[in-house]
Amino acid sequence: MVLRSISLVKFKGVILQKPMAKAVVVGDSVSFFCHGVGQPKPNVFWERNGKRLSRQDFDQTYYLEERDGMSVLEVGKVQERRDEGTFSCTVENDLGYSEAATTLTVYRRNERPEDFPTITKHPVVTAAARGDRIRLHCTSSDPTATVTWYKDRFPLKLTQRAKVTMKDGASELRILKARESDYGKYHCSMENQSGIVYSKRAMLYIRRAVRKV
Template sequence: MKRRKTGPILKEWTLLLNPTKSFCSNFIFLLSFFAFVSSAYDDSAKLIIRPDSSTVAEDTRVSFFCRADGNPLPTVVWKKNGQSISDLRYSTKTLSNGLSTLRIEPVRLIDANSTISCTADNGIGNPVIADAILTVLRSGDLPDGFPIIEAHPVLKSVEQGRTAHVSCRVRGDPRPKILWLRDLMPVDIRSNTRYSVSTLGNPGFREKAIGKI
């Protein structure tokens, strides 16, 4: 045993190995076992996108997103206040890449202060859970600058191969962030060059966003 000049006492240990055939077999087995455990841990369910808490006005809509990863790909389950969701106003969708969404439309005051949870589980390790809080405000009690959609997007019919323009107009202070969705899912303009987004207006107060398909 050696004592450091400062800090805790350190112990020195010496391990003597007798390299017999039986020992080598057991040692290799242990290494394989630990490698299996490490691999299983790496394959366990993970949430690489977690749902964000949201504050919305009543009679509007709100979407929560989470993305799971693991091998095999985890199953994603959404719950409200720890309970399974059966309300027809709630709809869910999960893509093959693990991205999942929960959509509430319309939002009611009874949804206020709800805990929305996303659970990912693939049978390896423990399920992973992420929570978000939904806050609902009365339409007449919105604070100054609260983000509002003044003009909603309108569906259009265009000839195949032509360009379609879809626009919306929002108001808010500070400047609202705009997220475009298609079939409940975010539009990824980085990986799909068919989509582009441009923004017009006075930053921080009123903004018009134009999406091109």
């Protein structure tokens, strides 16, 4: 029997999903996403207006998490002077790097566009048993807004079990045959040409089904 070593093809850090431009109201939060790959596995760095964000920034103002190559940068309680401008992500390993930049526009609350979306109904804390059908709801003031659902800060992957509907600004996230892996914190965003707004976050608890004796 001959054993052959398998070597992975090495390549520099590459961005598969670039962060997108966002517009929010001062005091709200906003999230940017950057998906990178490379071999060896690259690191992801974020900059604000040309300055790399430091550990101190993440402790006080920003939240950073990475999962399966997807990096999320969350800005909490956006401030006009501090946060408006350019955000960029860099995906880098020993062989090289790729970078992508985008912009954040911050409106004062009394100066936001008339059609800026608001959320009129937020998802609520829900408890369900394994195997149950789950429904979470989120409603926008703009019936044409685009909805995105998130689980534990990352965009929710839609499957045959997890589906989203949207009609006249009202969105429903439907999860069939609940599993323990569905446990987590859910929220939605509503976005149109004027900006984006995020709902409150709601926990989904999954309990074991009670067997009937």
